[in-house]
Amino acid sequence: MNKTQYIVLGLIVAVLIAAVVVVMFIFGGLGAPAAAPADTTSQNGLPDSRPAINPDTGTSLRKDILKDPQTKEDSNNKGHYFVGNYINPAVNTSPTVPYVIEYIAATDYFNIALMQEPLGSARMQAEQYLMQHLGITQTEMCHLKYMVTTPAWVSTAYANTSLGFSFCPGATKLP
């Protein structure tokens, strides 16, 4: 090889090295900034109900239940929300819905009350609603901070028992 050929070869190698370095930077390589944390501030000023990162998968985000059109704030108890079925706190009537889900934003807690027999059907409806409107899997549902119970005036046999979601470990079988 003559001198010119060596110079050309040297330039090619230099370009290759530069290309490799650029590729490493582009594909999350050296010095690439870490992914920014998810935005947890709601546009409407209400607290965001989503955890920043789903603890189960590490990737997916739970839908914000406070932005769900069927979620209504309890006018009588600030920071408490009716998820799905609404109970008017100023009207004295027994709930006629299969379940009532109360969401307490401050503690990111879901309280599910089964209001009708058969309890198994009521629980299933509540599970379906929550899963659909939170956009999460059964496994992720089990990791929510939640409780499923029923009042004694609905079922004496199952009152005073944490029933759990049917697909979660330790759930109580229901009729």
Add this chain to the structure above:
Amino acid sequence: MKRVFALVLVVAYLAPMLAMAQTVPLVSVSTPNGGQPPNATVMPGANLPAVAVTFTASSAATISSITVQRVGSAPDSVVTKLTAVDTQNNTLGSATLSGGTATVPLSLSIPSGEARTVVVFATVAGNLTANQGQFFDINITAINTSAVVNGALPLFGAQLTLNSGVQKPTCQIFATPSTYTTGQTVTLKWQSVDATGGTITGLGSVGPSGQQGILPPTSLSSNVQTTYTGTFTGPGGTGTCSVPITFNPSNGSFVDPGGVDSGGSVGAPGAVGTPGSAGAGTVTPGQQTTVTPATTNGSTGPGIAQVCTGLNCQLCDFASLGQKIINFVIGFSIPIAALMFAWAGILYFTSASSLSNIERAKAALRVAFWGFLIAISAWLIIQTMLKFILNPQQYQSWNRLDCSKAQRAGTILGPNGNTTSLDKLFNSVFGQNGGLDTSKPGVAVGGYTSQYTSGQNQGYVGGDICGNCGAGYACANDGKEYWCQKNGTTFDPNNPNNEDNWKEVPGGGISGGSRGYAQCMTGNTNCDVGTLAGLGMTQTQANVMSCIAVTELSGNSVGCSDTNACGAFQITRGNWTKYAPSGCTAADFGGNITAAQNNVQCNQQVAIALMNANPNNPYQPWTGTCNSPSGCGGTAYGQPWNAAASTCVKNYANN
């Protein structure tokens, strides 16, 4: 003449009687339409309906008193008071038994043609320890009135059986996980009924219920069990229970040198600490105690070596180690290659006519070129392999792996919730199954990582997802639920309530206690124990009332039953009117008492006021019985308002 005289005599004889029939009222006595109060078991201090009577007057009459008689094995002393009330809950009079009888004053005026029902309540003594199992009836034997009484006496009342509330303590202990390795914390959780306290092996004195993390002994040979035994005592005696845990020695530790991607260096292995010993102490009833385990692993901060040990080491950890080394070598090769090229160039341009120098320059250039090309190619090949081998959640980018999302012991690695073939290969090569027990069908569903150590799934940290089914049972599932199935039997879906062959997962998935023990979960500020204690309730009261709130409205804040009782503690309108403090009255809510009842802060305050108004039995408003013969909404006459509330008192207040 004789006939006339006889007629006069008959008239003279019957006239007063006829006159009396015209002036003396007639009162019929009968059992109320709803029947007599039901037979019941009586707890200490209870006030239960014992017998009832309905008076029907053909003309205005007054009943001055009734005489009752006690029969049965229980002595007079167990009945401290008999109280007669009408259907409007007005107290008509009270009396105490003496010699087996009592005269209860009524002074009950009954208008002509009307009926009145009177119920006699029996208040029993606060201590029935010596009367366990005895019973008594209160029968009405006489009606004291100026009226003529029509009807059969006596009227037999309910049979009331005494329950002293003193039972032999029972207890349960659960260990999670049931198999542990070196340095691993095991959580012991215990609960007891009818016990005031107890002791547990290695923990010392404990309360009736609680949980505590321990570091069990590790100086045992492989797969040796250690049994933790609890002995709980109470007024009724002593009860014992135990749980075995199995030691599975660790195979050592594995070092994951993290943090190179942020510019650090390969970290030094973290030291595996010496397990500490289990602590001993006293646990307050209902209080959860968390014990920080002794040092087990090295530091895990950014840029510092992360250590996985034994079962926790996964394929990702090994791959991560290789990745860090490769990154280091590649990064180091770039300046080396640059220096080699520079050296070759300098050598070439300064060689002039020296052929040997020119050849040396060419050789250096070739070595640098091929060496760097091989290094880059190897890097690309390895990265491509890792991308296909590893879980996408762990393969972050071309030079970065994130093992923080690796499913650790007892969990499943793989995007579809199944163990990947490479993980199985890894496990077989390294003799570790990651705690995955493939013999139990329930384990393969879902996947619970070690970060879930609180909340609903507390306790499911690897291993058997059922926790500890106990001898003779195995964890089972149908893809949706988990339960403990008796060995040699199968679950009958057509008869799900037959619990002969299966039982619930012990303590698993249950927050605040299992059946009969549930309390509002922490985070439910309507009624969790912390919130109620913060409002001034004692710890015991907070425990009981948190449980009662679950039974009343499932821990929700808004809702009314058909007796006009509303809110978290289902306070009735009558009680609200009587006990609502300023700021919580109907007037404070625009005249809407329901809105006031459904305000959770107000509901809590009125509940406390109700408790304070019943210092001898603060839970009576929730554990009492319906005393209206016409029934109370969905509750029949004589039945408890909320039987489950009594269970709360029994479980959390030991009475």
